[in-house]
Amino acid sequence: xxxxxxxxxxxxxxxxxxxxxxxxxxxxxxxxxxxxxxxxxxxxxxxxxxxxxxxxxxxxxxxxxxxxxxxxxxxxxxxxxxxxxxxxxxxxxxxxxxxxxxxxxxxxxxxxxxxxxxxxxxxxxxxxxxxxxxxxxxxxxxxxxxxxxxxxxxxxxxxxxxxxxxxxxxxxxxxxxxxxxxxxxxxxxxxxxxxxxxxxxxxxxxxxxxxxxxxxxxxxxxxxxxxxxxxxxxxxxxxxxxxxxxxxxxxxxxxxxxxxxxxxxxxx
Amino acid sequence: xxxxxxxxxxxxxxxxxxxxxxxxxxxxxxxxxxxxxxxxxxxxxxxxxxxxxxxxxxxxxxxxxxxxxxxxxxxxxxxxxxxxxxxxxxxxxxxxxxxxxxxxxxxxxxxxxxxxxxxxxxxxxxxxxxxxxxxxxxxxxxxxxxxxxxxxxxxxxxxxxxxxxxxxxxxxxxxxxxxxxxxxxxxxxxxxxxxxxxxxxxxxxxxxxxxxxxxxxxxxxxxxxxxxxxxxxxxxxxxxxxxxxxxxxxxxxxxxxxxxxxxxx
Numbered sequence: 007x008x009x010x011x012x013x014x015x016x017x018x019x020x021x022x023x024x025x026x027x028x029x030x031x032x033x034x035x036x037x038x039x040x041x042x043x044x045x046x047x048x049x050x051x052x053x054x055x056x057x058x059x060x061x062x063x064x065x066x067x068x069x070x071x072x073x074x075x076x077x078x079x080x081x082x083x084x085x086x087x088x089x090x091x092x093x094x095x096x097x098x099x100x101x102x103x104x105x106x107x108x109x110x111x112x113x114x115x116x117x118x119x120x121x122x123x124x125x126x127x128x129x130x131x132x133x134x135x136x137x138x139x140x141x142x143x144x145x146x147x148x149x150x151x152x153x154x155x156x157x158x159x160x161x162x163x164x165x166x167x168x169x170x171x172x173x174x175x176x177x178x179x180x181x182x183x184x185x186x187x188x189x190x191x192x193x194x195x196x197x198x199x200x201x202x203x204x205x206x207x208x209x210x211x212x213x214x215x216x217x218x219x220x221x222x223x224x225x226x227x228x229x230x231x232x233x234x235x236x237x238x239x240x241x242x243x244x245x246x247x248x249x250x251x252x253x254x255x256x257x258x259x260x261x262x263x264x265x266x267x268x269x270x271x272x273x274x
Numbered sequence: 275x276x277x278x279x280x281x282x283x284x285x286x287x288x289x290x291x292x293x294x295x296x297x298x299x300x301x302x303x304x305x306x307x308x309x310x311x312x313x314x315x316x317x318x319x320x321x322x323x324x325x326x327x328x329x330x331x332x333x334x335x336x337x338x339x340x341x342x343x344x345x346x347x348x349x350x351x352x353x354x355x356x357x358x359x360x361x362x363x364x365x366x367x368x369x370x371x372x373x374x375x376x377x378x379x380x381x382x383x384x385x386x387x388x389x390x391x392x393x394x395x396x397x398x399x400x401x402x403x404x405x406x407x408x409x410x411x412x413x414x415x416x417x418x419x420x421x422x423x424x425x426x427x428x429x430x431x432x433x434x435x436x437x438x439x440x441x442x443x444x445x446x447x448x449x450x451x452x453x454x455x456x457x458x459x460x461x462x463x464x465x466x467x468x469x470x471x472x473x474x475x476x477x478x479x480x481x482x483x484x485x486x487x488x489x490x491x492x493x494x495x496x497x498x499x500x501x502x503x504x505x506x507x508x509x510x511x512x513x514x515x516x517x518x519x520x521x522x523x524x525x526x527x528x529x530x531x532x533x534x535x536x537x538x539x
Contacts, residue, residue: 020539074506084539107283107378118367121299127373130298133291136378153354178373 008216010186011057011080015089018050018075018241041064045269051241054087057219062212064232064249065221072241073221074114077190080219081111094185107135110179114188116171118163124150124174125159128181142181146198149177153207169200176207187211189220193227199254206215223273225261229253236263244268279516288379295374296391300356304398311352311399315344316406323411323472337414338506341407342498343469349429350491352466353396353436353462354443357388361444362452365536375537385441385533389526392437393430400429408534416503424501424511431515432494435522439490441529445536467491472499476509492519 050072057063065073078084080093082102088098096104118127125146150156153173158166166174179187189208193201205257210232211250212218222228228235229249237244237252245252247269249261256263265273300307323340324333364371374384408414419425447455466486468476473496476483486492497514499506 076537081376103285103380105379106376109376111376113369113372115369119295119370119373120368121302121370122295126298130291130295131373131377133284133294134374134379135290136287136291203362240374 008059009056010059010061010233011055011091011093011219012062013053013080013089013091016050016055016076016079016086016091017048017088018072018084019087020047020049020080021045026263029094049241053238053241053243054247055236055243058233059217060215062208062218062233063220064220064228064235065238066225066235066261066273067221068240068271070240070268071238073223073238074190075112075241076238077188077219077221080105081188082106083108093212108117108185110182110184110187111177111211112172112179114190114192114193114194116168116175117172118174118178120163123162124166125173126212127163128177128207131178132181133216133235137182142213145181146177149180153177154203169196172196172200172204173207176204180211181268184216186217186219186252189218191221191223193222193224201227217271223264225273229261237261237268239265239269277388283378285379286384288377289383292374292377292379292387293390296387300395305357307352307395308399308402311355312348312403314351315348315403317409317469318347319344319403319410320396323407329410334413334415337411338503339415339472339499340470340481341404341411341414341417342502343467343471343495344407345400345403345429345489345498345502346432346467346471346491346495347464349396349400349433350436351408351460352399353392353433354440356395357392357437357440357458358444358452361441361533362447362449365445366449367426371537374383381534381537382530384524384537385530387533388533389434389437389441389529392440393433396433396436397426397429400433414503416505418489418502418504419503421504425498428494428497428501428511428514428518431518431522432490432497435490435494435518438522438526438529442525444530445532463489463491467495469495472496472507473509490518493521 019240034176055074065076067073075084079086079098082098082105086099090099093105094108096108098105106116118128122130127147128149129142130251132145133139147156147159150159153176155173158170160174163171193204196204208218220231232249235252236246243253252264253259253261264272316450322332322338327334327337375381419435443455467489471493475482476486493514495507496509497511500508500511500514
């Protein structure tokens with residue numbers, strides 16, 4: 007099977023605190039990620055991953071585990087300290103432009119272009135990928151329809167709810183038909199029904215054969231959607247397998263228990 | 275959907291798409307942008323270029339000194355602000371530049387595109403101020419548009435330099451401090467920029483005359499004086515062009531480096 011993504015000995019050390027503050031909880035219940043350099047934070051420590059083409063790949067870990075850093079490196083927005091990674095056959099360090107050409111990214115927090123309306127957000131983003139305006143406009147309307155925000159096409163971004171903005175981010179990530187879709191905790195802050203409908207959209211995208219990499223700290227979400235799940239804690243890969251195989255490794259068949267047995271602390 | 279075309283794109287085409295995005299946003303915000311950046315120069319034109327000469331406190335000759343300076347101030351303010359202010363927003367809480375940072379183009383070109391947009395906005399501001407100033411000030415002794423090409427060239431070089439300064443300020447200064455830094459840097463820059471008096475006039479304070487040479491506005495104001503009113507005292511145009519070019523290269527490099535630091539962690 008071909009690999010859409012490969013990482014080797016991927017390491018990231020932030021010399022100042024990590025860019026995304028860890029929400030809520032202190033860094034870790036039983037270990038300080040701060041290295042010997044005082045202010046240095048080891049976000050990733052020799053991470054080895056291989057994501058297959060067409061796979062729905064879930065990454066689970068507590069806040070500060072290194073999930074966002076991993077997505078950051080794979081989407082060329084964070085420079086690795088050591089090791090290497092290829093995405094759709096292109097090296098993230100030496101061929102970042104090529105990587106960006108082939109990926110779509112849904113960020114943790116919606117970050118639409120606030121100077122543009124919803125439709126313009128999509129059409130301009132498509133233009134950055136060389137898509138002619140006519141094709142882009144058609145695709146944009148189609149996506150807005152599919153994501154059930156067609157009525158907001160001409161709306162200013164500020165007039166859209168959090169869930170609607172998140173859908174707009176998904177549309178933006180898809181408008182240039184990327185080979186690989188990255189989603190960083192896409193359901194954080196969504197209500198249960200918005201979450202369910204996002205799951206349906208993701209299942210549909212997966213069924214079309216797209217490679218999807220999604221981080222989450224909801225076990226249930228990863229369990230329901232993923233072909234395989236990587237459990238990550240303190241920048242290290244703890245386990246990687248299908249949800250069923252991971253659950254089979256504990257007597258109570260729960261991913262939470264399995265994570266706890268490996269990491270020595272709870273997921274949240 | 276997965277069977278549809280994936281378009282390949284050259285960086286030049288992405289660059290044009292980024293420009294067209296900024297053109298759309300600028301067009302929409304142009305009146306607000308002009309009011310924001312031109313209010314102060316216009317007030318100066320009214321008071322120092324019209325009222326005081328009418329009251330007899332200033333000679334008509336002063337208008338010839340003031341007009342090129344005001345032009346320099348206008349393009350400096352608009353070029354800096356049109357880059358620095360959006361930049362602090364873009365990299366701030368909303369992080370909305372993300373969609374452009376994900377575009378298939380080398381990241382330094384995204385920074386350079388911002389400088390190009392700032393340069394154009396600086397030129398637009400200058401273009402608006404010149405006729406308004408002439409209208410309010412009335413006839414200006416010695417003013418000529420005979421060297422229009424040179425005038426546009428100096429304005430372009432000055433706008434680009436200030437736009438690069440905007441890129442550096444917008445990316446290197448924390449958003450919480452941008453207001454404070456603007457007051458700290460912009461006010462001295464305007465008043466010690468030889469915009470409201472010729473550089474030669476500083477012969478009376480030699481120390482200041484050489485201290486102000488660090489200020490890019492000095493070269494823009496003096497350069498514009500040289501092309502718009504060649505008979506008035508002004509700095510050598512070769513020096514003006516050489517120093518502005520050097521400043522553009524240095525500040526541009528610093529600005530792109532600072533942008534990269536913010537864009538890729």
